[in-house]
Amino acid sequence: MASRLLLQNLSKRHLLRSTFASRSASTLVLAEHEGGSIKAQSLSAVVAANSLSQDNPVSLLLAGSGSSLHQAAEKAATCHPSISQVLVADSEKFAYPLAEPWAKLIQLVQLKGDYSHVIATSDSFGKSILPRAAALLDVSPVTDVVDINGPRQFIRPIYAGNALCTVRYTGANPYSVGKSRFMKLSSQDTGRPDLGSAKIVVTGGRALKSAENFKMIEKLAEKLGAAVGATRAAVDAGFVPNDLQVGQTGKIVAPELYMAFGVSGAIQHLAGMKDSKIIVAVNKDSDAPIFQVADYGLVGDLFEVIPELLEKLPEKK
C-alpha cells in the first residue's frame, strides 16, 4: 500500500523551474513520537518532502520531555536518508500535544530556519496545530493533501471527497502543507492494527443494533488481523467509541480490504473509505448505496453472514 503510493508520487514528480532562483527547498517536518519512537505517519510526512523537490533536506522537529523524547530523537536521526537535522524541544510545556505552545514553537523555528515548506501529518495532531502555526506565520496552509505536483501545487479533496481541487500557492512566504493520511510506511504488529494504517478494516453500521452485537465485528476483525471501524450512526448510538469512526469528519482510511457490514453507504461515510483497494459490502437492502462502490457485494443478513465467515475463513497467516 505505502510503496504503491510512493511510486505514484515519484512518477508524477517533475523538475520545476523555481521562480525564486536563489531559494532552494528545505522542509521542516513536525513529527510525533510515542514510547521512544517516531510515529509511522510522521515518516510519511518525511517521504512527502521528497515529492516537493529533488534536493530537499528535511529537518525533523520533535517536542516533548523526558527520556522517551531523546530516545525518539536518536532513532529519528537515522530513520530516513532525507533527514539532515533533528531539532529537539525539551520542556514540560510539550508534555502534551497542546496547539498553543506547539504553534509558537513552529513559528520560532521557522523564523530561524527559513524553511520553504512546513509539513505535518493530517491527523488530529497536525490538524489542530498546523493552521494555528500558519496564521502566526501569515500564510495559508494547504491541508489534507493527497498528491503533490512540485513545490507549489497540491491536490486535496473537497465536498467529502466528491471532487478533487488542485491548488497553487501564490504567496511569497513559505507555506505549510498537511500531508495526506494515505501514505504509511509501516504497519503496527502489536494487538489489533491501528485503524489509520491497517491493511484490512472491518466496519459495522447501525444495523448491528447494539454494542453487544458489535463484538461480532471485533471477532471477525481478529480472525482477519484487521482493525475495527464504525459508521457515524454506530458511534452516535453508543456501540463503539468515537475513535473508530470512519468518514468525512472521522478517519479517512485506504486499506487493501475494507469490509462493511450493515452500512448503508451515505456520502459522508464513503468519503472515509472509497479509496480502499477492495471493498466488500454486506447489507440486507439490495438498494443500499454502498453496493455502488463495493467490488464484491452480498445481499444478506449480516447476523448470518458474519458467523458463516467466522466459520469458513482461513486462519490468519
Add this chain to the structure above:
Amino acid sequence: MKIMVPVKRVVDYAVKIRIKPDKSGVETQNVKMSMNPFCEIALEEALKIKESGLAKEVVAVTMGPSNCVDTLRTGLAMGADRGIHVEAARDLVPLSVAKVLKKLVEVENPGLLILGKQAIDDDCNQTGQMIAALLGWPQGTFASKVVLDKEKQVATVDREVDGGLETLCLDLPAVITTDLRLNQPRYATLPNIMKAKSKPIKRYTPEELNVEIKSDLEVVQVTEPPKRKAGVILSSVDELIDKLKNEAHVI
C-alpha cells in the same frame, strides 16, 4: 458575556454535487444552499450557553456576497440576537476569514468564539485554529462537550482526537470548534422565523474594517475523483471467500 458565532453558507449536505464542465469549480447555481451543519452545531451550543444564563448575547457573523444574509436570517431564526454581514467575494480563504474575524472581535469584544470545525464544501478545518492564533487565544478544536465555569472563567472541552477523547481546560476568552456529537441543533420555529425578520443585521465591508483581502492560494482546477470499477453481487459466503482469496488476493 457575548458569544460570537461565524456561520457559512454552503451547498446542502444532501445534494449530489456536480463539477462545472470548465473545471473551475463545483456548480452552485440553482443548487440548494444551507447553513454549514457544523456551524449550526456551533450556534446551537452558543444558544444553550445563553439559555443557561452564562452569556448575555449571541452574535452570528457571515462573510460573502449578499445571498449569505439568508444564512444569517436562519441563525437569527434559531435564536441569535444580532447578525453581522461582511460583504466580500465568495470563496475567501480561511486566513482572510480569520483576519476579518479578528477585526470584528476587536469591535464586539466577545468572551467566546464558537465555530464549526470545518465547512463541508472545502473541508479545510482551519479557520478556528487561525483566528485563535491571530488573537492569541487558547483553542479547543473538535469539541464534543463544552462546560463553562463562569466564576473561574474557564471552559472545559472534551475533544474527539485520533486516540479517543481528550479533555482540555481553556482560560476565557477562547476559541472552540465544534464536532458532530456536541449537540443536536434546534429547528427554527415559525414564530422565531417571523421574529428574525426584525432582528438587526449590521453590514461591513473589509475596507471599513481595515482588512486587505488577498489570497495566497489559487484554484487551478476542480476535477472528479477517479471512478471505481463496477463491482459484482455475489450469491454466497463461499463465493465471497473464494473471490477474496483467489481473485483479489487480500486474504
